[in-house]
Amino acid sequence: MTKLLFDLLRIESVSGNEEPMTEFLLNHIDKRKAAWKVQPEIFYGDKFHDCLLLKFGDPRGAVFAHIDTVGFTTRYENQLLPIGGPEIENGTRLVGEDSLGPISCKVILHDDFAFHDFPRAIDRGTLLSFEQSIILDQEFIQAAYLDNRLGIYNCLKLCEDLENGWIVFSTYEEHGGGSVPFLLRYIQETAPIEFALISDVTWTTEGVKHHEGVAISLRDKFIPRKRFLEKVLKLAEESGITYQLEVEGMGGSDGREIQFSPYAIDWCFIGPPEDNVHTPNEKVSLKDLQSMVDLYRYLMKRL
Known part of the structure; x- marks a missing residue:
């Protein structure tokens, strides 16, 4: 198994x-x-x-x-849009990849909106998912x-x-x-x-x-x-x-x-x-x- x-x-x-x-x-x-x-x-x-x-x-x-x-789509100005119904908490780690390479970041919640803290802009429309820990x-x-x-x-x-x-x-x-x-x-x-x-x-x-x-x-x-x-x-x-x-x-x-x-x-x-x-x-x-x-x-x- x-x-x-x-x-x-x-x-x-x-x-x-x-x-x-x-x-x-x-x-x-x-x-x-x-x-x-x-x-x-x-x-x-x-x-x-x-x-x-x-x-x-x-x-x-x-x-x-x-x-x-479930997961997230990157929008503008570091904003994240949910895909499906992920439960979102401050500090949740996300991973993905765009045209510039691998991405590992945290969720930041502010005024009922979700953002990421990746140090550069992520390509619009990039899909992010929860970092895995088994x-x-x-x-x-x-x-x-x-x-x-x-x-x-x-x-x-x-x-x-x-x-x-x-x-x-x-x-x-x-x-x-x-x-x-x-x-x-x-x-x-x-x-x-x-x-x-x-x-x-x-x-x-x-x-x-x-x-x-x-x-x-x-x-x-x-x-x-x-x-x-x-x-x-x-x-x-x-x-x-x-x-x-x-x-x-x-x-x-x-x-x-x-x-x-x-x-x-x-x-x-x-x-x-x-x-x-x-x-x-x-x-x-x-x-x-x-x-x-x-x-x-x-x-x-x-x-």
């Missing part, structure tokens, strides 16, 4: 510039696919922008994981961008023995979405699906806690179809894998775009809870991550 996950965490992939992650995934797949149970068809290139699709066997369902992160112990992993590196990691583990299904790496999820509609159209025209699981990260709350298993979301701002949820929950109970149930009234994921699509596709969000969402110090239980991997494997063989 450690090397693959650490490699994923070190890649900068702010919404709008997911290409570095796509290139990493293509390289990883090329090296590892010979050992997988089924050899997938791989779809990528300009018509998919920086999205990546893997088709295994004869799919009935798909797993979606977004490959972008802490791993026997119980937790803490780092920037566990959302959604853990969802990607889960998908890559699933690829090892997946026989039938799509694995979909989407873009722009943190900043309004937009890639899932054209991906769904391609999927439905190529090898149509009936359901989708959203491989993403949720948050800890008074009802969703560390070490109590992966969270199966019964709803967030959007509501999956109850009949499908009941099927998922029945299988989860049969599996013996530790899980917990989430019920929220806000938040969203690629599931939103599936629900709003013109296709009759059921969906469910399943992911581990984390503390310190959208900060450089996101924290997830290793036990919950493992239950995520185990449950996805179980469900994709039986749904």
